[in-house]
Amino acid sequence: xxxxxxxxxxxxxxxxxxxxxxxxxxxxxxxxxxxxxxxxxxxxxxxxxxxxxxxxxxxxxxxxxxxxxxxxxxxxxxxxxxxxxxxxxxxxxxxxxxxxxxxxxxxxxxxxxxxxxxxxxxxxxxxxxxxxxxxxxxxxxxxxxxxxxxxxxxxxxxxxxxxxxxxxxxxxxxxxxxxxxxxxxxxxxxxxxxxxxxxxxxxxxxxxxxxxxxxxxxxxxxxxxxxxxxxxxxxxxxxxxxxxxxxxxxxxxxxxxxxxxxxxxxxxxxxxxxxxxxxxxxxxxxxxxxxxxxxxxxxxx
Amino acid sequence: xxxxxxxxxxxxxxxxxxxxxxxxxxxxxxxxxxxxxxxxxxxxxxxxxxxxxxxxxxxxxxxxxxxxxxxxxxxxxxxxxxxxxxxxxxxxxxxxxxxxxxxxxxxxxxxxxxxxxxxxxxxxxxxxxxxxxxxxxxxxxxxxxxxxxxxxxxxxxxxxxxxxxxxxxxxxxxxxxxxxxxxxxxxxxxxxxxxxxxxxxxxxxxxxxxxxxxxxxxxxxx
Numbered sequence: 213x214x215x216x217x218x219x220x221x222x223x224x225x226x227x228x229x230x231x232x233x234x235x236x237x238x239x240x241x242x243x244x245x246x247x248x249x250x251x252x253x254x255x256x257x258x259x260x261x262x263x264x265x266x267x268x269x270x271x272x273x274x275x276x277x278x279x280x281x282x283x284x285x286x287x288x289x290x291x292x293x294x295x296x297x298x299x300x301x302x303x304x305x306x307x308x309x310x311x312x313x314x315x316x317x318x319x320x321x322x323x324x325x326x327x328x329x330x331x332x333x334x335x336x337x338x339x340x341x342x343x344x345x346x347x348x349x350x351x352x353x354x355x356x357x358x359x360x361x362x363x364x365x366x367x368x369x370x371x372x373x374x375x376x377x378x379x380x381x382x383x384x385x386x387x388x389x390x391x392x393x394x395x396x397x398x399x400x401x402x403x404x405x406x407x408x409x410x411x412x413x414x415x416x417x418x419x420x421x422x423x424x425x426x427x428x429x430x431x432x433x434x435x436x437x438x439x440x441x442x443x444x445x446x447x448x449x450x451x452x453x454x455x456x457x458x459x460x461x462x463x464x465x466x467x468x469x470x471x472x473x474x475x476x477x478x479x480x481x482x483x484x485x486x487x488x489x490x491x492x493x494x495x496x497x498x499x500x501x502x503x504x505x506x507x508x509x510x511x512x513x
Numbered sequence: 514x515x516x517x518x519x520x521x522x523x524x525x526x527x528x529x530x531x532x533x534x535x536x537x538x539x540x541x542x543x544x545x546x547x548x549x550x551x552x553x554x555x556x557x558x559x560x561x562x563x564x565x566x567x568x569x570x571x572x573x574x575x576x577x578x579x580x581x582x583x584x585x586x587x588x589x590x591x592x593x594x595x596x597x598x599x600x601x602x603x604x605x606x607x608x609x610x611x612x613x614x615x616x617x618x619x620x621x622x623x624x625x626x627x628x629x630x631x632x633x634x635x636x637x638x639x640x641x642x643x644x645x646x647x648x649x650x651x652x653x654x655x656x657x658x659x660x661x662x663x664x665x666x667x668x669x670x671x672x673x674x675x676x677x678x679x680x681x682x683x684x685x686x687x688x689x690x691x692x693x694x695x696x697x698x699x700x701x702x703x704x705x706x707x708x709x710x711x712x713x714x715x716x717x718x719x720x721x722x723x724x725x726x727x728x729x730x731x732x733x734x735x
Binding site: 226246250253254261264265267268271286287288326327328329330331332333334335336337338339340342345367368370371372374375376378379382383384386387400436437438439440492493510 | 517518519520521522523524525526527528529530531532533535536563566567569570571572575587589591592617638639640
């Protein structure tokens, strides 16, 4: 198998169309190709690769578990108790969209709040967008009793989507805005969800494209330069966003703009966005009257 | 193009809140203290630009100290590091500065102890880091490779002596960056290797005449 992979190194999976082509030719699932490639590149076995993925998965579950119980504030004291508020809110008024919605949104807030209080999380793809993939993946897995093996497959699928986007654009708010962080995390989550719910590779790829299309131009304008406002709530919003993309793709709806061209659009949009809106907190939400007041409060403390 | 790995996307497992400002800070601290090569008596951390402005809110100060003390990026004790006994073993202080000729996330470590050493580096995104200067010499060190950092007297044959000893181990040199203050003065070499070097070779390199500093800096955990 390794030899096969070597021969096919020219078939690097750098685009969504490469992926669909190679999956078709080899009659393999996307996650199978990725674990073979990783084993080859890291000179190890597929079992070792899956174990490494499981470590990330376990760390994600642990962050949710701890985060759900905490309302400790962040270093800046601005955030940290939204997850608790939301859980109490759902006790009083169950979510309109049902218990899965409750799980996804509370898990997202639990994880991202753990992040900002310096708890242990998994950057996925970044720390500021770390809650989206775990919220979707773990909420669905619990709801439908998905086996650990299938959860690992889904997390590999999510990682593949991120790495395909990364071949064209750096996944950093400073380079391409939040579309490249929370936006990409949402696309990764959509693909993971489609994988878990039995969708095929084409649907995985289109779910990612649909999720990305609807966050193009998303700015990175954090208040006081901290991964807090609006990052915390955005993680919950974009976790739900991923579910919409997955549902559409599972119904066979495709992105009319081919998935690779959507990445091109994201890349170009990132380049055209003013640097003031890319992580430096010089515009947008970060320069609102209230943001400036918060900033002053934090830095004078 | 460098191959993108799955584990660039679904890791590292780290303490938050920021890969560049927290995990990157820890990794810079680990590399810098490995280059210093001993437990320092005192460290002054000079944080620049974004590291200075938003560092405290991101725990950059805690991360840098944690790295110097050898903590990993996923150590949950980092949050309370200033209260830990480990932190009380050394003296440290932080300076917050602005210098737009420097990288947005730049830091200098000024180590004092048996000797004085200044190590400079940048956090370049997604937890990736680079050490750019050691005592003013230009180097290129990312923690991606096992590396050898040497400072020595500039004279003919030094590069070949050192690389010769590395060759006896059958270890391949991935990249090599040299610098010097002036002809016949101090010179530096930063060698990234495809494998770790044996202790015995490092000892042999240390015994070459006119070597001032020899450090084997291990690869960072991914």
